[in-house]
Amino acid sequence: MSGTSPSLSPLARLVPRDLFVVERAGVEPVGAADRRGRAGSLFTLWFSSNVQFATLTSGILGTAVFGLGFAQAIAAIALGSLIGSAAIGVLSGYGPRFGVAQLVQSRGPFGYYGNVLPAFLVFFKACAWFSVESVLGAFTIQTLAGIGFAPAFAITVVAQILLALIGYQLIHRFQRAMAVLLAVVFLAVSWYGLTDGNLAAGFDAHKAGALGTSGAFIVTTAVQAARTMSFSSYASDYSRYLPRHTSGRAVFAAAGGGALLASVWIGGLGAAIGTQTMVGTPADLVDKVLPAGLGTVALIALWLSNTATACIDCYSGAMAALLLDIPMRRWQSVLGVGAIGTVAGWIAGRGDYYDNFESFLFLLGYWVGPWLGVMIVYLTVIARGRTAPELFYDKTRRVRPGLIAWIAGVAVSIPFMSQSMFTGPVAHAIPGLGDITAAIGFLGGALACWTLFRWSPDSVGPRAAADVAAERN
Template identity: 30%
Template sequence: MKDQSDIPLPALEISTIQPVALSERHGKPGDLFTIWFGSNIMLLTVITGYLAVSVFHLSFVWAAVAVLVGNLTGGVFMALHSAQGPQLGVPQMVQTRGQFGSYGSVLVVALVVIMYIGFMASNLVLGGQSLHVIHPPLTTDSGILIVAALSLIATIFGYRLIHTYSRIMSWVSGVTLLVTFSWIAFVYGLPTDVLQRNGFNLAGFLGSVSIAALWQLAYAPYVSDYSRYMPPNISEKAVFWSSYSGCVLGSFFPMILGILIATCLVGGDVMQGIVTLTGGISPVVITIFAIGIATTNAMNLYCGVLCTLTLGQTFLPKWSPKARARILTALFTILIEIAIAIYGQEHFLTNYTNFILILLYVLVPWTAINLVDYYLVAHGIYDVASFFHRDGGIYGYFNGKAIFCYLLGILVEVPFMATGLYTGPAATVLGGADISWLVGLVIVSPVYFQLSRAGAVRHISA
């Protein structure tokens, strides 16, 4: 078979949600390591680690253990989704029609679009704030517009440019992170009691595990979008481990930086903390992390657009959106995100914490259904052509079993929820510890498997 990596691709990606033709397949597993490693080294990842101390009141050691456990656990689900891309050659949310049916998938896809908008708005706020910190005459609002423009450019050109962005940022951001840790340790100097500050509390530990796990789970609805161009004969294990190692390592170390900032400096914010701890090199560090935000936001915007196009194609099955549709949808989406970022920046940390916890509740049942169906029910064999039929082809308009399990998953999570907006009775008994995502996974996975295996539909993908 000809090596597809030698086939030149157009600078502007033409396709959007259509199945990727074999003649266009290219890439190697290492490309997945760099895209997930490089895209995670940014300020929002640092903020997520910062929460383990500032919100959940853990010591440095316990916070580090919590985010490690969360990343290692959540990364498994993220990488299992990534391995689906080369086999099916379609975006993840298109493939969801194989579990929920053509119309049944609409609710899930719509929630994922909301997820993208929330993460992108959060990134825009941080990007704008970071540019303001390193150049005060530039307002935060102006910084938001600059980051938005950089994100939009990559989305317009598409898949290949985003991979190139991330490959470069893997080296640049990785070296910057290493220099930052070295500067804090040997130039700034750690406080002598840094390991004794704060302590352990079960609710905080489980909350920190949850936000780190969610960081990985949040990639599940679109991780295979960045592996779908790879040849179908590529090793699934190689795809899994490249995605897993890149995303876990790229997430864990920036989170450790956030934990270190919160532990060393009581009060204040992450941006000012970086300035204080890195001194003279802070403009370089913040600038590179801000560029990393633009890279990650391009990924979020790109996949959010694919999901929006998926919603449209559900009701217009003869429509085959191309580059123009992607560009126009990206322009409309980025305007919404800019508005949210500008008007929601004052209460950013509180809004972000509540957002990611609520997101966890709606993502977990979906990921359980998708993975059980792909690996245990259909064994990766789907009729891809049916994904693009109005009636869902062999998958129908609705799959009542999947919809039931999805709603069941959210329902069983409610008593175990613990957020600033609502705390369930089970979470109260547990001292405010949030284990809802574990409950959702443990219940939904076997229930869906038992309901689905007898009537599983298996067809060779087109």
């Protein structure tokens, strides 16, 4: 009929024409005309991102290394996952409101130039995670294809970088498909992991050592919280294209719920496996836990999941790099993160994955905790309804009280640090505390932020017009 649009073919409906078009947007605000999508997309993204080998590993640590019984480990994993997932949910809600990436919002409390340090740390964290995930992906390909480390590593990093290079829309679509695949595969994996595990296992004092029951519980909680919470610095990167009117509660429930479900499920599965055996690489999952056929399917799913998670680190690390005011486009920044992570992964790929995994997770929490405390207090209490996106690009707001609050949060947490490289005086005197550094840093940063901004209330900025209009309606 004249004047009507031709109907789309099934393939065209399944694969949109612009799906593989490289995203051009960088750290500038997303315009209203480009806002689309629903909060539900965040559930599949954060679910898929947390169904990964690192989540399984963090659960295994609770029973196989720290000596908790299965029920104790599940409680610690659930608590740690709840803390980290709540952080993802809260910060995701500000993506639709401001239409900018998470580290752009960090300029609010830190200032335009004061935010350079957090941005660099997020960039470094993203490169580090990319390298860890590249090594895990290479180990998985080696097991599946029986090839050497070099070609397996190359296949993995190229896939990870390509997803991040194309950008936001493809990442969301890929994660949506992965959510279905991973749920099906890991239901089957869970059957073997749970039935073979010693679910009645109690606390193992020999494994826990000086930690004791309380210390082992706190450390397991901290590991799980640090792993999940590390995603919070990326949260708004994947919600900023949602329409401004998207319900904040829906965003919180979708983003936080997806991360929580996956973290408790896969972390709990790891705890069950850890009651019987130690799984150090993806290959061990096949050799020690799963039958050959299911093991192969699980490894394929794990590789795809690992690739999806690594592309998130690469994508958000590139966004953080753009905030360092280095003159480059988003795609160039993606290649930079990928290159650094690739080199680091190649060097680390010859070592033992478990040797540094625990320390790496804690080190992430040491600075992310105080940053998170500053961000949540600033966004939810100090600047509630009084911050417009334009303020994040104002270079006259050079350094703001949030930077001092963050440094204070890190400083007060130092005595509680408990690592092989450094043990603070409080942690040394009371080993049963475990490692509560991230919690102390969060509380210290939050309290310092509230106090400092109370002294300089005029520095927050004018009420955002959109928030005023929303209140009137």
